[in-house]
Structures are given as C-alpha cells and as structure tokens.
Amino acid sequence: MTKRTDIHKIMVLGSGPIIIGQAAEFDYSGTQACLALKEEGYEVVLVNSNPATIMTDNEIADHVYLEPLTVESVERIIRQEYPDAILPTLGGQIGLNLAIELDKTGILDEFNIELLGTNLQAIDEAEDREKFKALMKQLNEPVPPSRSVNTVKEATDYAEEIGYPVIVRPAFTMGGTGGGMCKNREELERIAANGLDLSPATQCLIEKSIAGFKEIEFEVMRDAADNAMVVCSMENVDPVGTHTGDSIVVAPTQTLSDRDYEMLRDCSLKLIRALKIEGGCNVQLALDPKSYQYYIIEVNPRVSRSSALASKATGYPIAKLAAKIAVGLTLDEIKNPVTETTFAEFEPALDYVVTKIPRWPFDKFRDADRRLGSQMKATGEVMALGRNLEESLQKAVRSLEIDEDDLISETCRQASDEEVENRLVNAQDDRIFYLVEAFRRGYTLEEVHELTKIDRYFLDILMHIVEIEKELAENVNDLATLKKAKRYGFSDLTIAKLWKTTPDDVRQFRLSNHVIPVYKMVDTCAAEFASETPYFYSTYDEENESRKSDQKSVLVIGSGPIRIGQGVEFDYATVHCVKALQKLGYEAIVMNSNPETVSTDFSVSDKLYFEPLTLEDVLNVIALEQPEGVILQFGGQTAINLAAGLDAHGVRVLGTTVKDLDRAEDRELFDQAIKKLGLKQPQGDTATTPEQVKEIAHRLGYPVLVRPSYVLGGRAMEIIYSDDELDEYLSQHAPANGDHPILVDAYLEGKECEVDAICDGENVLIPGIMEHIEQAGIHSGDSMAVYPPQSFSQKIKEQIVEITAKLAVELKCVGIMNIQFIVHQGEVYVLEVNPRASRTVPFLSKITGIPMAQVATRAIMGESLVQQGYKLGLAPESQNVSVKAPVFSFNKLADVDSYLGPEMKSTGEVMGTDREFEKALYKAFEGAGMQLPETGTVLLTIDDHNKQEALQIARRFEKMGYRIAATKGTAKFLQDNGLHAKVVGKIHDLQPNLLNEIKDRKLDLVINTMGHDQAHNSDGFIIRQAAIQHNIPLLTALRTADALLKAMENRTFMTNAL
C-alpha cells in the first residue's frame, strides 16, 4: 500500500454558500471526500460556512467548523487544530482560492502544512491564463490565440490585432463571472471594463472566439504513480459560445469518431500528467466540426460541477477516489466501488446515454437577461438516462419542473416564424423548445443548423421526436405507435395531449397492453462484469434488472433540480429521512433527478432510481417496488405537488394525509382552521376590480400587501403605503374578473419569525424559533435570521409555542411542518403554514442538535415523540447565538433587481455562530462576503418613509468613523439633523455623480431602500446594479443595516468625548 502514514489530520475546505456556478455538487464531492478520508483512518477537520449541507453534519467529519471561509477564520482554526495537511481541491473555486491565500500568509509553512491533491504550482499553471498558455506551448498543445490584459485599451488593441469576435474571460472568477463574447469594439469596452473590475487580479483574457466548435469535456483522474485515465467524456449539444454550465450536455460523446475521441483523450491525459494533479481534473476542449483542429479551452485542476455530473453519469465516484488518491493510494490498488470486483483503474463503459439540462432561475427572475453566453446563469441541473438520446432528452425535459411538461410548448406555438428564428440564433434558456417548434413548422435540418451551429446529429434527434409526435397525433390509440413513442421517451402526459385524452387514459391503455418500463442498472462496465450497484434508470426495453427485495421498503421523493426557493436544504432533509428509515429497518428507496446532490449518491440509500419526478415516473417505480408508502415531506414543493395524484392512484402517502395537506395549502380551508382555533391572521380580501382593491385597502387601512392571486412565490407582491402608490400598482397589475383577482391583505409592521414543528399527530416538538431580522415583506428565504430570538419576550415565545401546537394538531400533521408568524404589537399572527420540511431544517438541526428530519421520519413511521425520548414543546434554547445570512448571485444575472421583497432571490446561505449575537452577526456577514473596513464611506439613498429610521443608522455609522455620502435630499435631511453628509450628484446630474463614486470605489457600502423604484431605468435600480457590478456591499433594508452596525460596533472602540 502506498497510503501516506506521515499525515494524520487533514483539513478539508468546503465551498461555502451556494451561488450560481458553485452549487450542491460541492456538498456531494465534499461529503464523499470526508467519508473517504475517514474510511482510510484519517482525522478530518472540515471548514464550511454553509449550514444547509450534509458535509457539515457531525458524522461526516471528526471536527466540523461552520465558520466563514476566510483566511482570518481558517487561520484561527488551524491554530487550534494543527492539521498535517489541507485538501483544497474538493471545495470548488472557493476552496482553491482560499488555499492560495493561506499559502501567501505563510501559515502553511509556519505549521508545516502540506497541500494535498494538487500543488500550488499546478493550480497557478491551470488558473493563471498566461502561465497556462506557456505550459500549453511547452506541451505543444493548441489554445485559442489570446492575451492577458490589465486595461480596456490593451483589450481593444489586441482584439484589433486578432479580429472580432473575441471572448473576455476575467481571471480568478467563478463560473466565468463578468466574461462574455464581444462582436465589436463597443461591446468589448463594456464587457472588458466589467470583467477587469470583477477580477481579483484586475486581469482579463482576451481570446479569439471559436464559437461554433464542438465543445467536449473529459473528466480525468491521475494518481501519484502517474496512472491516468478518463472517467467520462461529455459533449455539449450547444457548440462553443455557451458556458458549459448553461449547455445541454450528453455523455458519452456522440458525434466523435474513435480517431477524434482518442486524439482528445490523449491530450487530456497529457495535460493532467503535465500538471501532476493527484486526483480529478476537468479538461474542456473545442473541436472544429470540419477538421482535426482542436483547442484546449480550460483545465480545472479540481473536482467540479462536471465531475459530479460525470460521477452520476457513470456511477464512478470521482470525489471519493480523488480523496483517496490525495493521501497516496493508487488507482490500481483501490477497488472499484461500483463493481467491487474490479479495480478503480478502469475507464467506465456506458450502455446508455445521459442528458443534462441546466435549470435556470428565469421563472423567478422574469426581467433577467435570459440570453446565454460565457457567463453561467443556471442555478442547478437535471440529468436523465435512457437507451437512446430521444428518451434521455425527453426524460430530462420533464425533470426540469418548469412551466413546460414536455417539448410541446404553447408559447413557442404562438410565436411568429421571425420570433422562432430569433430564438434559435440568440440562445436563451428555452432554445430547445424553439428548436423542436422549428421542425414542427417544417424547417429543414440544414436551415436550423445554419441558424444554431448545433450538430446535425442532435438536430436530427429533435426532428425524430417531432416525427413521432406527428405519428402519435395521426394514430390515436394505436398500440404500435404507443410502444414506439414510449421507447423514445414520450410521457403519458404528452401522448395524452396528442391523443386529446387524459394521461390516466393513456396509462390505462398502456398498462392493459403491458407496456411498462424496465429498470436497468448503472454499473460502469456495460454489464461485462456482474455488479450489485443499487442504481437504476427506467427505459422501455425487455429485461428488468431491478428486483423488489423481501424487506419492507419506503420510497422517498427528492426535490429535483436546485432553483431559487428550493435549494440544497431539501436534499439535506431527504438524506436524513433515508438515514432514519434505514435505522428503523426499512429499505429506503430514493427517487430524484438532480445529479449534483448527496441524495443521488447510490451509496446513500438502499436503492436509487435516477428518474424524473413526475406522477407517471413515480407510479411506475411504485408499481415495481410496492413500498409501504411514499414520503413526500422532505422533497420540497416538488414532492408535495405529487401528493394529490399519488393519493388518487391509491398510493399511501405517509405522514400528514393528503386531505390535511390540502387544509394547510388551500387558502379557504386554512382560513376555516384558523377561525376554528380562534387564532389571529392578517385580515385580507379578494378584489376583481380596481375600485374593490381600493375599497378593501381603505377598509384595512394602509399599509397593505397586494398581489395577483394567480402568481406564485411572491411575484408582483408589493407593500402599498398610499392611494398614489396603489394607483401606480393597479396601472401595472390590473385585476380582472374570473381568473385574475387581486389579493389585498393588511400589512402588519412587526417582527417576523418562523418555526419548524415536528408532530406525531398528538404531540408537538419545536426545536427552535427563528427570528427574522428584516421587516415583514422580505421573503423569509432572503431574510437574515437569528436563533434563539433576540427580541421576543417569554410571553411571545409561549404564544408561538401554543399556536404551533394547536395548528399542528388541528391540521393533523404527522411529520414536519413550517409556520411563519408575525409579531405585531405584542400579538402573534399566523402568516402561512407549509405542511412540509422547510429550508431552515438543516440550520436548526445543526444548532439544536435535534436531527429534525430524522425525528420527523420516525414520527411518520409511527414512533411517537415520547417514544423517541423527546420533551414536548419548545426545546431548551442553546447558549450560543446563530445567525443565518442569505447569499445572492446578482453579479451573474444582469437586469435582476437586487432590491429585496416578497419574492425570494437568494441562492444560498451562510451561518455564523458565537456566544454573542453581535459576534454571530459579524461572522454571518463575513461568511456572506460582506467584509467592511474599520472606517470608510457609506452611501445612503433612502426612500421617504424610511428617513427617520435612516437617521439613526447614519448616526451610528458616523460614530464609528464612517463618512456619509448621500444625494441632495437625503444629505440635507441628515445635515439638518446634525450629521456631516457629503453631497453626491444624482445619476442624471452632470458627472461626477454617485455612479462615479461607485465605479471609482470611493464607497465601501451602499444602502439603498428605494423599493418602489424598480423600473430598469429608475435611479434606485441603477444604483443597485452599479454597486453589484463593482462588488460594493449593498443593503436594501434598514434592518439589515442595523444588524451590520451591531456587528461592526462590537469590534470597534467607543470614541466619545467626555
């Protein structure tokens, strides 16, 4: 054995909060790595600020630090733990960058700490564009002509030399942040300036565009003995030009001949050997569709999103093996964890085809720029497996959980030919639907290829789908056509649309003719060797390989792709549910469609079905597995939405019954329950005319909360303070009779809070109350929150506990539920109830030590809280204070307003814990990347009705030594109140104005509360965008500012005259 015995304690760096470009995949890789290191007998110290992850669970590492991933904070941990080594290659770019920073401080030398996996020189050679180019030149491997520049002028000069179009790639930024394709000088000037700004090194690469080339990725591994191999090859359906994270990707490559493939394989292995990487590495290549000419686009010297995808696509656990390699083990001595009969030194052979489709946040961010380019915009992704590409693609499409259930999009059908062509040329997230639509309209393969440069092979797959669609429409109730359609991945729902019948009728017809799917195993070796992997996907073929076991089983539905509002938290809860079921002796079967997560690691559950989470797909698995029942409470809204359908098909939904789920989710039924219990909730009514809206508003009294009833998730919800504002609102969102009424609710000023309660049907356990820091009206997912509550009296807490208990019992909750409250004038009002696990479950589980999803699962399976040994009611509060802070990805999404409101916008969260509230706050801000200097300048642009409150905030900033900058009106108000406020010009004033202050980084913090100023050309919007673009901390709520001040004041000395 070559395992290192000279090191004992290893520190693993996580990737921090989830942002676009760095998502749940690092929870998966980090968890695998920590477990692998423990398995080899090392003591593992983990640092990660993201509480929503499995990797930060106590049993994953020996010492878990939920602390900010900053040099300062990691240094403190190093000084306590004395690790022998740090493994930085599993925490994404954050982990890698942090390792570089740590090395610069000298602490690694001081403590004699070794970096495992990839040495710093290799990181530098892969990440620094110039060094990378030099290395490629030395290896005689081609890269597109490019030059690193530090100024916009250098950029334009070079572009003139090599010719447009060019691509701007900022150095050391994640997911290509700030980069983009430029067709002319004007675009280059704009994008290069932005990119230089965002690059920590003020460096951009200007590169000749090779848009239209095939984009190919290889996931490669190497060990210290120089064994190197390819785990998976992938081909982007979208040619070079669209970020690979935003591309539809298939595995293995489909349009490469063996010569093409081996040429690129040779190149990839040469690179990983040259960089001497010990572990996994991702190589992105561009191949000319008309010659052997290829270019290397990029090398990631670490595990990445693509390696998570490759692991799930092949079954080969890259991160686990990367960790083992990092401690000296070699591929030819590690057993292949899939077959358990062969060695890890094995290039997987696939006998299926995998499709990945990114999941974009544009359902939430309707105003965002949806065009795809070199800047990644997706928040998550789905993966599907099939025995042909049509099947795998259509399964992936129906896994997306967007408005479209399949490739038949009504919006596309309505579009004019011109619009369709436009959407083909300018790729957006929805291009796949327009591609199919184009073929429906008779466009030829050549025409569509001309417009999109997508390989004709892929286009033909889409054309084939359209042909089968037509065949279906022309052959209603024809068995042969049905069989064919199922073989090519058509859902019952799609067939029903084309047959103008119901999915249930199609299902009945299908079942009565024994057209049912079989399940095939993912085994890394295309069945060459016997394998026991419990990892399956459905297909319409002959032999079913998944056997129902004799053990009693429970099916757990996961939460699908990561999107805003449904993040990694739900995967956390799913995994814990599985653990609890296993402890109870059940076989836990997981169904999920998300390749990034821990729950889709086949070693987590007893059986994994990698499948779309639609009713049809779930019913198919149930028909085979005959489980005791299905647990839906932990898979977020995705799983809950399946409840009614499953119930209607006679499936036993475990825990809270479907009828009772309805009572929590249906507004009217819920109102009845509230009335019955004599609880308080904000008053409200429904209006169908503008006059009615006004009448209700007057009746309730301003401020009121208004929203159209037909939109979900807080879209177009606004707090209205006056008739004028209401008129303006109504001019944009006119109510209409019938389907589109407007809901008007009293807006109660006060403190929001929430609880997650576990109920066994009779008794209730409340692990903790979380107090929101921001005012009501900001989505709970975007609020900072603190546990235990800092401003609630004992009486209020008792009220909350009492209401929770009453509601849980009345709604016959069995399992877990989440309740949102508002405390208004000493009274507790119920805002809403979610009859399922919420995003606070991991956070609260970690701080209270109560494994909530597990306790809830036991309750669901019939073990009462008392039997489980829990005291009822509110659990004793912890001595430490923990603060949750949201993290946003605004700098990846142009045109999304960063002003916080009722609609959720954050992509991730961090946690800060300390003995005092202020210190916990400080850590949370630090973890969220908001580090402020001791003194500096803060810009205040404040809405009129916030001015009084803002005055207090401004005073405290001044007291701390901060200078205040403000526009004329606000400045005068502050000056009148005795403050020194510097006047800066408004946006439309002559330069220099406040935008120059932002651009020149003369400001350290921007506070902007101009919430009604949401139009894209409004001052408020422009100020917020500018702050985000220039990476200046931005706050849009005064309560957040108050919290920040608390944190900052705590670290500064008092400066008071006697």
Add this chain to the structure above:
Amino acid sequence: MKRYLVLEDGNVFEGEAFGSSHITTGEIVFSTGMTGYQEAITDQSYADQILVFTNPLIGNYGVNLDDYESLQPKCRGVVCRELARYASNWRKQDTLDHFLKQNHIPGISGIDTRRLTKIIREHGTMKGCLVNSIEDKEHTIEQLRATVLTDQLVDMVSTKQPYPNPGTERNVIVVDFGAKHSILRELAKRNCNTIVMPYTVTAEEILQLHPDGVLLSNGPGDPKSLPQAIQMIQGIMGKVPIMGVCLGHQLMCLANGADTFKMKFGHRGFNHPVREIATGEIAFTSQNHGYAVDPESLKGTDLMPTHIEINDGTIEGVRHRKYPAFSTQFHPDAAPGPHDAVSLYDDFMQMIDKRRGEQGD
C-alpha cells in the same frame, strides 16, 4: 423490416433489420467500446462472429475510408440497440447501413443489448444467427445448433499473395493472420519497408528475404488450428526479431511451448487496464480476443510474462528470455481504442536496430 437474432440456447430477439438481408450464422460476442464501430466491424479478428455493441447508439458518425481496418470485413453481423438516423461527421463518406449492405453484413437494431450481453456473460460465447423470419423457430434453433463453424478462419481472411507496403527504413515482414490496417499504419509511420505475407508462409521463405523483423499479426479464431504457423515461428525464433499481436501473441506462446485456452466470453473493448510488470505502469488497451495464454503453461518455457490485465490476471504480454521477441495480447496499434501502448512499436524498432547493430559488428 423485422429481423431476428436466434441464439444457440434458444433465446430469440426481435429487432429491426438494417444492412444486408443475408442470413448469417456466427459466434456471438460483445464489445464494450463506446466509439470505433467501423474499426471493429472491419477488424478481421471478428471473422465469422456476430458483433454486439453494448454502446446503445451506433452509426452516429458514419463510415469513412480512413478508418477501415480491412477492406473486406468478414464479420457476420452487427447487433445494436439503436442505429443513428443521421450520421454526422466531417469525414463521413457513407452511412453504416449502406456500408453493411455493400459488405453483405446484416445488422439488427432495437435489441435489448444489455440483456444479450448478460446472457453471453453468463453462458459464455455461443453460436447465433440472424434471420428474417422465425416462422419455424424450433427448426432454426436446431439448424443453428447443428451448424459447425469453420476453424479455417485465418485462411478466409489472410492475403493470398504477398504484397508490399514500401518504406525506406527497416524491412519488416508482416505475417497476415487477418492483420488490421492499423498495424501497417504504425509500421508506415516508422517508415518501415513492409511486406505482407500470407499466413502459410514458411520459415525458409521468410528467412530468404532477410527481413530486419517479423510481425505476427492479429487474426480470428483458435491459435491451435494453425500448426503450420506455429512451426514457422519456431523456425524463425532467435533468427530475427519478432513482435506478436493478439493471435500472433498466442501463436508465439504456443511455438515456445506454452498453452492457450478458450475464455468464457473473452475481452472485447478498450477499457482493459494492463500493467507492465517491469515498470508497474498501467495502460488502457484495445482488446479483442476469445483465447488467452494459460499463465501456468508459461512456467518452464523461455517466455516471461511482461503484461497482465489487472482485474482478471490474463496474460497480456510476454517476452522471450533469450531471443529478441515479444508479443502482446492487446492491440498496441489501438484503432479503435486508446493509444496508451502504441510505443511498443518503437520498442520493436529498437529491438530491430539493436539486432542490426549487433550483426553489423
């Protein structure tokens, strides 16, 4: 059009016909390679075999002249899950369907190739036939069982006449047992002056030409059915540097007193990791063999194992202890498959040069 794959064990698979409409019988084998269907189909080592691709999507990039491994493939059939409707690649000159028609090779798609692979894995390689109707299923199966496949496969695929592949450096004779073009390509890259000889060539005939080296090519079938060739090798051992590939390797082992055996379902694909014993280095290799050298039988011979497959320990290469001769079970020339072991051709060249140097002294 429907077509059926009938197996000796009575299993019948129904699928869609493509390629030629010939009815054929052969030994059914599977390959796990995910690319390179054209190279595999034209590899003469698959003579008289029906080739199952575990990769479900075949034909995606068409067929082209560059990738032929022989001009008249003798493979008996192609079995796959899905045949591409559209072949897309800049080098594409033909579609797989049309190519198979021209070469009288029938194909069948729509097959649960994973199930089929598992059957072959469990039962071992067996006979199968591709037919266009199974009206008399029992009769078809009986006929299949009664069919005796020829053991004269090499005779079927080897060249009848010697032919040159001129170069200006080392003179190499390739003994053609069903040689892949990639062997000739590797020699041509090294500017060898190559003469390809029929498999019936004798030691005397070879030595008369005074070659600098002899390459024993790959080929189909049981090495033991070629006693003449074994004799020929015995006649040239030690007199001229030898490199053996696949069947050539097995023949060289037999010529030196080792034994070969028929494997249950062989190695076909290109993800077989092979360790070079001397250095510990591992290469992924292109493989296509149903027979292998018995490791025990090497004891007491002049051959020492140089390469083994890391998972099942199959002998993948040997070297002669006294003479300049080595052979590999895998195809260092790949095509299809990884190029990890291609430097063995350089070793062959070095061996030749060393020998020439010695003789010059």
